[in-house]
Amino acid sequence: MSFVERHGLWSDEQHARAREVEAHIASGDIDTVRFSFPDQHGVLRGKTLVAAEALSCLRAGVNMTTTLLAKDTSHRTVFPVFSDNGGFDFAGMRGGADFVIVPDPGSFRVLPWAPRTAWLLCDAFMGDGTPSPLSTRRILQRAVDELAKQDMDFIAGLEVEFHVFRVDDARMRLSDSGQPGTPPEVSLLTHGHQYLTEQRYDRVDALMELLRAHLMALGLPLRSLEIEFGPSQFELTFGPAAGLAPADNMVLLRAAIKQICQRNGYHATFMCRPRIPNVMSSGWHLHQSLRRRADGRNAFMPECEGAPLSPLGMHYLAGLKAHARASAALASPTLNGYRRYRPMSLAPDRASWACDNRGAMLRVLGAAGDARSRIENRIGEPTANPYLYLASQLFSGMDGIARRLDPGPSADVPYESPAEPLPRSLQEAMQCLREDEGLCTALGRGFVDYLSHIKEAEIARFNLEVTEWEHREYFDLF
Secondary structure, eight states: OOHHHHHTOOOHHHHHHHHHHHHHIIIIIOSEEEEEEEOTTSOEEEEEEEHHHHHHHHHHOEEEEGGGGGBOTTOOBOSOTTSGGGGSSSSSOGGGOEEEEEEOGGGOEEOTTSTTEEEEEEEEEOTTSOBOTTOHHHHHHHHHHHHHTTTEEEEEEEEEEEEEEEEEEOOOSGGGOSSSOOOOEEEOSOOOOOTTOHHHHHHTHHHHHHHHHHHHHTTOOEEEEEEOSSTTEEEEEEEEEETTHHHHHHHHHHHHHHHHHHHTTEEEEOOSSOSSTTOOOOOEEEEEEEEETTTOOBTTOOSSTTOSSOHHHHHHHHHHHHTHHHHHHHHSOSTGGGGSOOTTSSSOSBSOEEETOTTSSEEEEOOTTOTTOEEEEEEEOTTSOHHHHHHHHHHHHHHHHHTTOOOOSOOSSTTTSOOOBOOSSHHHHHHHHHHOHHHHHHHOHHHHHHHHHHHHHHHHHHHHSOOHHHHHHHTTTO
């Protein structure tokens, strides 16, 4: 029996989809298949198999080394993998042992930019068939399943900002190797500061058409392509999807854009605030609502004229607000992202909500009879692991519903209204997360400790560096 059959890992629908995938691979149109899983940072890792081997591994899974789960954003292994249990609090991680990634057959895609190449999104399992405790996709699945017990589905739409530059020098000399290596030298595609002008869009139409064609060929629910305010900054928006799909779409989207751009002489980055003159921060705004399974209606849609949301929607909103400081660590997981939280900037600086106000962290868009009623959370940066970002929203909102929390009055002047400030650093955000009993219980205390260890390693490396600001400020003065 295969690994999938032995441990009962697929539903009947997945088995049916797997047969379709096998037929497609066996047709002779596919040479290689990428088996990919989202790691702790939401970065896709995996192995590429030739078609015949992919057919044999579809149900057997692919072995990966557990050190992949022990790495920070520089790809350094920050756990003592050769100690007892590899430095983790559960067995199976010592010595760089194997874990198994098993594809979700429903994720099968043919990559339009990579000739004769297919792709499968995988879940991580331990050797005994149990889900890896470190699988972030599994954490979101738990949140989705918990909501399903209340006969509701999670619906989310994405607004994603990012930068694309022209590559002038890829910096691939021997001296540029490292961990991390030297980033490329780039130049602008637009000067910026002509927000949504048609002239700017037409200037980069070749890039926009390149992205549009490939992303739509992937089946992603693309709605719009936009010129953002900053130099070489763009935004894509995507229609609503249910359950795991928005997070799956986001990891595929980021990988696709970076690969498409790299193949065509561009460098795409989802870094929140690149070090370029006149930069504008990139955000990831998450539109969310709940849908009743019984009748398919939006559970946030208010029944009364003048009400922002339904009572259930207001409780959910209050949960997002109550856990905002803790969820920041999952919505904005990089040191760089905390340069974005500032007043009068179209980014939030405190945990507040308001009706259709882009200065508030939680922008409420609702009206009686409007099936699109929803909450837009503007806290995120586009580097966030989408499974953790979405899970933090669901767990927070469900807590608000369970405790019937009240979000308080609308902050109609969001940068002046009294509210808890958002964390000003990744270190502060991680402390807020560790102190939030509700989110720690929902995510798993062991997982929060694991994530904290990785992030503390990144912070420690940052603190060892002497910045240009420090050198300029002190080198001559003292």
